[in-house]
Amino acid sequence: MRKCKKYERDLVAFLCGELQGNERERFASHIDKCVRCKKELQNIKEIIASAGSLKPDIEKAMASVNWEVLPSKITETVFKKAPPSPRKGWLERFLGFLFLPKLRPVYAGILLGVLIGSLATFMIFRFPFSKERSEGEFFVSQDFLERIELEMARRETLDYLDKSQYLLLDFVQSSPEKGREFWKSEFAFQKARNLLSKKKYINPQLKKFQMAKAKEICDQIEFLFYELTQINDQLSEEDLRRIQRLIEENQLLLKIKLLKKELQESEV
């Protein structure tokens, strides 16, 4: 039955001589074997034969026309009615081609593609896919990073102030002679140099708004250490005493103590 369905559409083409070669042979061999299709072919043949019933009318109508005179009559009417349309330029022909009805599916396809693409882009930007994190990676907010930096600055400053306090305390409590010896010793000199280097290191951290007060005191300490590292034999006892007095008058040690306390309390 399925096979018959396959041949069904060829019935008319076969009768009209439109099947050629192998196609015709295959169809003919099927018809020989299939009674149903043979009957169907007979029925269709009858319909096609009845089309012949109109032929006498057609012949009669054809005979009724004067074919000799008709061309001149048509020519007369046509040349009176309308001149031929001018030849189209390449632009007009190109535009004509662009708007051919058979190209409509192509335009519809392009339009559909653009619409789907736009929709997909919109959806992607609207609901971005969650990016999978690779192992070992972590993400923190900007605010958190700033808090970490501030905490680091606080700790570094505290360490700086601690070390400076001990060194200055040693210096202030010693007599002028011992003070000179103290600063000439490798230990104190090295310590002071280290603290100067550390100050340079924490300078950018002290620039933060929250560390303004600490910066002021650290700058004073830095200046003092710079002076003390310059101490040499020519420095008189009077000069040393003057420096000690300066520290005491400025209450530098007290300020350091207070600042340390403040920094310890404001732990992040």
Add this chain to the structure above:
Amino acid sequence: MVQERVTRDEGIYILIEKIKEGDREAFMTVTSLYQKKVFLLAFSFFHNREDAMDVVQETFLRLYQKVNMFQKGKSFQNWLLQIAKNICIDYYRKNYQKKREFETGKSIEEMNLPLQNKENPLDSVDLKTIFSRCLKKITEKQRMIFVMKHYNQLKYREISQILNISLGTVKSLHFKAVQNLRAVMAPYLGRQE
């Protein structure tokens, strides 16, 4: 055969070029060469001499107006029959649509056809009239293909070029035309579909 066709085509192309320049003689020659083919198509479609004559006149007028659009290398006959087909369809829609709307609701019996003789159906009725009216009951496209195939004796390939459809579609539409005709004519052929 091929040589003969090439020569004939070349002759037509020359005539077309002359028509483009406004040559009356060339136009008359082309008209006399193709008038019968156009008339045959139109008459088979309408089954009315006057309508067919109108279509012939209109087709050659359109040919003269659009002659610059004809592309050399293509079949002139197919191009002309394409114009004729379009005019037939337009003419039919303009003048026959209402009549058809009125008639499609009716059975063949209601269309003032004589009653059939049950013993020998086709003896008592005019097959020509039945067939002509049944032909009008199928769709325009199916009818055009049927007419082109059976009265104009065109090949499927030529019909596909004229109607600008594929060969498979022509085959399928022709089959449908015959099937529909068969269904409409069944009572007059003395069988139940």
